[in-house]
Structure formats: structure tokens, C-alpha cells
Amino acid sequence: MTADPVSAVFAALADPTRRAILARLAAGEATVNELAEPFPISVQAISKHLGVLERAGLIVRTREAQWRRCRLDPTPLRTLAEWVDQYRRLWDERYDTTITQPSDREITMTRTFDAPRELVFAAHTQAEHLRHWWGRGNPLDTEIDFREGGRYRHVEHAPDGSAYAFRGEFREIVVPERVVQTFEFEGMPGHVAVETLVFTEHDGRTVVTTTTSFDTTQDRDGMVESGMAQGVAESYAALDRHLATLR
CATH class of the missing domain: 3.30.530.20 (START domain)
Structure with missing residues (x-):
């Protein structure tokens, strides 16, 4: 992850394709090819999106034999939720x-x-x-x-x-x-x-x-x-x- 994790997560979530990938991974691990299936873009383009998500700490990529699998890591989302929550409480209170x-x-x-x-x-x-x-x-x-x-x-x-x-x-x-x-x-x-x-x-x-x-x-x-x-x-x-x- 970058030195500013909140900014990295916001940037990663800004793209609808990356949000859809996270939604898919919330249901379980998947390979790059499986993640690419619903989208009208190349596997290479999906790999670039996965790189952004990985640098933000939102996914983890592992290798099993010849397959590379991806899984969701919700930790940065919890950090983001805590950051948003402090302003939600401020708004609610004031x-x-x-x-x-x-x-x-x-x-x-x-x-x-x-x-x-x-x-x-x-x-x-x-x-x-x-x-x-x-x-x-x-x-x-x-x-x-x-x-x-x-x-x-x-x-x-x-x-x-x-x-x-x-x-x-x-x-x-x-x-x-x-x-x-x-x-x-x-x-x-x-x-x-x-x-x-x-x-x-x-x-x-x-x-x-x-x-x-x-x-x-x-x-x-x-x-x-x-x-x-x-x-x-x-x-x-x-x-x-x-x-x-x-x-």
C-alpha cells in the first residue's frame, strides 16, 4: 500500500470496473480469467485493474500451480469506513x-x-x-x-x-x-x-x-x-x- 492508504483506496474505488471486481471477490476467490469473463475488455486490462487494487491493499494475489488467484482483503475498507465515519458523526452532531x-x-x-x-x-x-x-x-x-x-x-x-x-x-x-x-x-x-x-x-x-x-x-x-x-x-x-x- 502507499504511504496514504485512504487516498489509494479512494483512487482504486473510483473506477466502476474495479468496484465490480471487488464485488465479485466478496463472493469468493477467483482467477484473473474468471474475473475478466463479465467485462468486454482484455485480460491484460483486467490485470492492470488488479494491480491498482493490489497496490491499494484491497486484494491479495496468490499462485497455485499455473493459476494466479485473487482474494479480497477488507482491511483497507475498514480503514476507509472509519475515516468516513468520523465526518459522519461530525455531520450528525452539528x-x-x-x-x-x-x-x-x-x-x-x-x-x-x-x-x-x-x-x-x-x-x-x-x-x-x-x-x-x-x-x-x-x-x-x-x-x-x-x-x-x-x-x-x-x-x-x-x-x-x-x-x-x-x-x-x-x-x-x-x-x-x-x-x-x-x-x-x-x-x-x-x-x-x-x-x-x-x-x-x-x-x-x-x-x-x-x-x-x-x-x-x-x-x-x-x-x-x-x-x-x-x-x-x-x-x-x-x-x-x-x-x-x-x-
């Missing part, structure tokens, strides 16, 4: 929004932000921050009276010229830990949900857990089918960008 349905009238969303709790709480409760991210990063008109019994109204202006208005009332505020508020899309008046936002800090990063309770299962399902997941992802991505400018 950027992915987890969305679950704990009951037939609830949706829970969990997201981690790379910022302290006080800042993330402010970004959720102050107009000067909300206008940068709440409407998926689109222009946002916002009015907010942040106190128990106070109200808010956000109007998102989409690129196609459409405007979407949302409103609600703050029922409970515990700075910087918790907010309970109502949520209503003005395009569907009367369908009022209750959102509970909990802010928890771990090692300088903040986990925001939002549980939304609906009056009916139909209301919950309508929210899911409306494209909520994409909208949340776009808004939280905009919040990530905004928080980065404040650190």
Missing part, C-alpha cells in the same frame, strides 16, 4: 435535523448548533436575528413582542414573489432554556399548533429540541406533507450561516 413523530399528534425536531446557548436563544427570540434565517433565508418582515402573553408575526417573501405569513403567542418563557408558543399559518387560519422549544448546551454547542403538538392527526400529517422537513433544513442552514457571522 448539522442534521432529526425529525420524529412521538405520538399521532406530535412532531419533534432536534438540531445542534455550533454556538453557545445564550446566542442560539437570542437568535430564536429577537427580530434582529430572526430576519436573517427564520424564513429559509428569504427576506422576512417580523414583529415580535417577546414576553409571556406577547405575540409575533413573520412574513416570508419567497423568490417567486409569494408571501407567507405566520403568527403566534408566547405562553411560557424561561430565558435561555425554554419557550412555549403557538404557531399558526395565516393561509390556514384556525389550525393552531403549540411549539415547545428547549435549549441545552453541551461543550459550547447548543441542542435545540422543538416539539410541536397539533389538535388532530390530520393537522400533523398536513404539516409533514407540506414540505416541512425541507423548510426546516433550509432555515436552519441559514441560521448556521448567521451564527457564524456572530462568533
